[in-house]
Amino acid sequence: MNVHQYGTNFRWGQVFILDALSKYKTADAREAENIVERVTPRLQHANCAVVLSAVKMILLQMELITSTDVVRNLCKKMAPPLVTLLSAEPEIQYVALRNINLIVQKRPTILAHEIKVFFCKYNDPIYVKMEKLEIMIKLASDRNIDQVLLEFKEYATEVDVDFVRKAVRAIGRCAIKLERAAERCISVLLELIKIKVNYVVQEAIIVIKDIFRRYPNTYESIIATLCESLDTLDEPEAKASMIWIIGEYAERIDNADELLESFLESFPEETPQVQLQLLTATVKLFLKKPTEGPQQMIQVVLNNATVETDNPDLRDRAYIYWRLLSTDPEAAKDVVLAEKPVISDDSNLLEPSLLDELLANIATLSSVYHKPPEAFVTRVKTIQRTEEEEYPDGSEGGNSESPAHAASVGATSPASASNAYSAGRKPAAAPAPPAPVPDLLDLMGLDNNNSDIVSADQPASPAGPPLPVLLPASTGQGLQISAQLIRKDGQIYYSMLFENNTQFPLDGFMIQFNKNTFGLAAGGPLQVPILQPGTSASTLLPMVLFQNVSPGPPSTVLQIAVKNNQQPVWYFSDKISLLAFLSEDGRMERSTFLETWKSLPDSNEISKDFPAIVLNSVEATLDKLAASNMFFIAKRKNSNQEVLYLSAKIPRGIPFLIELTAAIGIPGLKCAVKTPSPEIAVLFFEAIEPFLSS
Template identity: 50%
Template sequence: MSTPAKGAPGFFSSQNKRSEINEWRLMLSNEKEGVRKDAVKKVIAAMTVGKDVQMLFSDVVKCVQTNNIELKKLVYLYIMNYAKTQPDLAILAVNTFEKDATHPNPLIRGLAVRTMGCIRVGKIVEYLADPLRRAIKDKDPYVRKTSAVAIAKLFDIDKQMAIEQGFIESLHELLTDPNPMVVANAVKALSEIAENSEQVTLDFTPDIIRTLGAALNECTEWGQVFILDALSTYNPRDEKEALEISDRVVPRLQHANSAVVLSSVKVILRMMRWVGNADEVKNLSKKMSAPLVTLLSSEPEIQYVALRNIDLIVQRRPGILAKDIKMFFCKYNDPIYVKLEKLEIMIKLASERNIDTVLLEFKEYATEVDVEFVRRSVRAIGRCAIKLERAAQKCIDVLLDLILTKVNYVVQEAIIVIKDIFRRYPNRYEKIIGTLCANLETLDEPEAKASMIWIIGEYAGNIENADELLEIFVETFHDETPQVQLQLLTATMKLFLRRPEVTQDLVKQVLKLCTDESENPDLRDRGYVYWRLLLSDPAAAKNIVLAEKPVISDDTSTLPKNILDDLINHIATLSSVYHKSPELFVSDYKKKSSTLPNRSPSPPPSQSNQDVFGTSQQQLPPPTTTTNKSTDLLGGLDELLGGITTTAPIPTSRQSHPSDDPFGLDSMMMPDSNYQQSSSSPMVKSIPKNLLLSAQKGQGLEIYGAVVNQQGSIKYSLSLSNQSQQTLTGFAVKFNQNCWGLAPTGPLNCPALYPGQTENVMLPLGRQSQANTTKKNNILQVAIKTPQFPQPVYFQDKFNMTVLFENHGKLGEQDFLNAWGSLPDELATELVPTQPGWNKEDVRGVLAGHNVFYVANHSDQTAVNYYYSAKFVFDGQEYVVVMELMFPNGSNRFNLSVKIADMTFAAVISENISSLLLQ
């Protein structure tokens, strides 16, 4: 009778014998290789489940002297796990590693090099250089591809050694290896190294690009992804090269792996920026449409990732999928997260040609059982109406049909949507108000009630029984949410100002409820404002409350252009799924720009035009405050408001709560009564606002902003949006210590933010005398707090450094030459592609608006060079910046070179200047 074979589970079933360590030790010293292999397996199994077996280190290491690859792998695995805790004993295996690195079997040679790279012990790393150098030149491609990965690991452990020993140059040589897998590993290793080092860049030449393109056809699927990601960082020399790269990549669009498809799309989209021929662009777009649609037949998880990427592509180039909108129709068995993404894309692809089909689809969705999906579908109809003016009537007809279904949540969502349509197209569709009012008593959701009240107040002049409709809500005033109460107060004021003779009792009742009986500070404040307006200047009250509202805009493309372009460059990564730039969620992410070899500029000519096309703007005087003592236009206001308290209560001081407050915000909290509307002069040149804080991370507060320079005054231009369901008040802000000493010189004067409201504010900034100079960068770390937040919210912002440039930074020609010659030879270079319609003659005006001054120009048969200068102060010292912009003849890109005494600033300045020119 044969005994059962020992399966893998047997190694993990410990019998907890007290003598098992001694038993394993005896087995490890056994002469039979099979016994030693079983012993090592048992040790590895014990190590895997968390048992400490490091006392067997010397016994296991002895087993490495074998030609059995399986046993050798097990021993190497054990050594890698315990080398950190037993560095001295790990040295015992070095001789074996070096010996195996010259073994006739390439698998063993590769295994030795890979294991030495995985052992993160300084003493072992010292012995890695020679075996790794031999592995790079090995005749077997398996060993060479293993050496490429080992170089990346070596760089992670000891950057200086990897650079000094010339391994980075060796890695560049592997890019031209005849074996495609070696090329793929070398590309991936270089990419990882470049992401973590400012000293190493992916500087590909056209020859290397051709090698990478040829290797695509023979690589594994993940090797293709590595190569495609590297190609997506390359800036082609001209349109012809961009088309050549695209032609190489197009066959990858038919790959079965979705990662390969998305990476190919990323490369083609980047190359299309250099293609000016409309027919070629159309051809490439057509080739991408079918593969993108094919991704929607995959598993739901892959569909979701594909849809998030397609969402970005559609915002950037909607023509790619304009004719494939039916492919995004939702299936009955799609998960809710897939359905919602398809809805977003359908809204973006909706046009006057396909709106009838889209509306029929949305109407069908509104009859499903998933309440959240139904709400989103109804809201999608409204967004299509806002986006397409000619189709607005069709959208409203569909919404009216849905209201007639009498389904409670459908009716309420439709009313919310119609309110937005009224704001988009005022005084155009008021005929449907009667249908809306017929459903008044069915409303039970705060947002729907607030929307209906807004409609009644806005069109009170057209609704005969508007006062009776508002009285329905007044009866349950104290049971309503603050959102409804605020809207009811404003609607009552609108009705009173239009029809004062029949609504005096109603407005008196509502004002009394708001000021005397409400505990909500925002409601009380607004009530007192309205009351004082009516008493002091009814005409002004009418002008303010009944003023024309700004027309809302289409929110289909929610991402600013600069953020969208950045996300397009990160397609097929988490960044494109989150719709956030990598630096927002990846710690220590370094955003690097492509660089060019150092070169010396052509000397500026002796005589040149010194004009600076700057735009001067005068400081606007602050508005004067006057008291208008007009007659009582509405009659009897003193008597009407006589029963209401005539003095607003003094705000009580807020009591700070102990919390994690590294910015010291509790001492900065300001009551709302301190708010003053500041008047600011227009900016010399606008800098686009970036998303600084998302609503998800900001507890409902979303912030876009940019640091700007207004006539020499540095300010933070912020747009604060309240996406939560509560009113946000009493904002306080504080900066963490930064190398520029930038800090607020006044409070964040923002009025109360009601749900869904957005306010633009200017925060004045100044430079403190003491600055943190340990890290030189252009990053601001900011904290904001309100009484409604249990903890402060934090964000960081990479501001444009040109806002700190002085207005006296212009140099003469000789001073420029002297400065260029005296500064270090090192250059920060940036290769910048231009957009269609970009005019290089406008460069002077754009840069002059940011205190970057034109000095001279020089042209020859190959290029036109422009020279600029700027100055800024850092840590009490003035720095001179000299720049050269070279426009090669016949090229759709330009080279920007920057020199400065402290090259720490050069890369930042180069990146910021190029971003200004491409706005």
């Protein structure tokens, strides 16, 4: 056994010993203190699994220790090793954060003074950011709320929409949790509303509705500000929240009937959530202001909600209101205008019994997924089987794992669960290995031997055409940004040009990409020097794939945010060209091309006509296509038309079989694509049209 094997076995031996010891029932507080005293040195271990097992053991024994001084000292000793886990790679951070999330619900004092370590870094993966945000909410207190709100406000200007929404909602949750800080939280929300970013405004309205429910008759003076954003609301939850506010405070809003009437115009097309709120808000308005306007509105709403709908929930509620209003309006007031129960802080959602069970299983899948161990066991009955019964397909069982082994701390990674657009590929085909992620140490300039990294003062593409301007100087207050995705030496880069037309230097440039079809993300920090007035700088930013894949149909939109130390965050969009993703190994043998074409169903063939494209030369066209990794397979004549067959390959080894049909020198080209991922064909067509037209 070599030294490495010995060290690995020794570490896992400690983990198993600590896990076994955690199941031992100590007799009294004295014995618990003795055990903890011997386990505490394991907190300093270099291996994260040993540290988490030691934390689990100490937490379990602390339940029996009666001395407050001992408990206080143990809490102080556990903080540094837990903080150290957050300096590891993102996957380990994620596992640590999921466990810390449980620990702070049981013992918040352990990390009460360490909230700064949970502040999000701009290059943290989104799954790490989300977990840090959740823990910051749990650790927020009257003592640190100002720091926390400053962080949340900055997060609300990030480019990732999901993260922004979570940050805005976090501000509202802090207001609900901390009564003395509620006014400061509302001030931050109002500042965010004023920036007029649609999804920020809508999320702010949602959380303000909850704040009104938590502190009734306290902050209603801001309703007028909220009403200014009515026209921008297009999300069901935001609409429903605004409608609830209007109905709940109809007597304080002079034009409440006009505001509700604007929503009623689209009542049949609204979602059930919005329709239910509109129905209730209109009834509230009628009960509070029984004038001619609300009377007409209530008749229209009740008619739409009973006669014109198929939704049973909406129809039943409308009939109840109708009968109440027609038989006993006072009873209707008692029901509809009854005092609402005050909502409470939802930071600690887990039941105490479940929380204790999860804490007893720290460093397993149970504590990562926040589910009890039995949720991972699908078969508990064990029976003797013959070899034929055990492996009916002839496969061997050498790779099987026991539930205990599968539940170990290293058994899961959030990155492995990222969804990709190629999910519909045939299971028989082995997936290609993921694209290598560039070394972040190299990207930060700590290794000057990396020839792929272009320094910021070098031109990104000296011989190429000028980059498209994405942020003109007129929009960027003097900062102009030009950029384009390119492919170089088998790697995708974002070629960028920064021009400073302001009167002052610009520095501290950072970049972030929103979720997109290919999960494109920066492979390292943006290397741009201090830009003096009147100067420019070019850079090649390495890109990685499948880091933040957006759901839904494929799209060429790439949303980008760039910030610097002197200006606000600039948001702009680019268009992804699929040509940058075509890999150098896309050439096929003719026989392989034919077999692949025949193996794919006809439904996987997508075609499109380009009436304006003219091919003047077969040879020149093939050379141009080959330069972008579309490789010639064969050609044939069809009457007076040339038919060209080419092969290409996009990430994860997905083949693209291409057929081009055109008459040389005559406008008109037909392009057909056959691929295991036909939904990507539309992106190919969007890229090939300008490419062949130029």
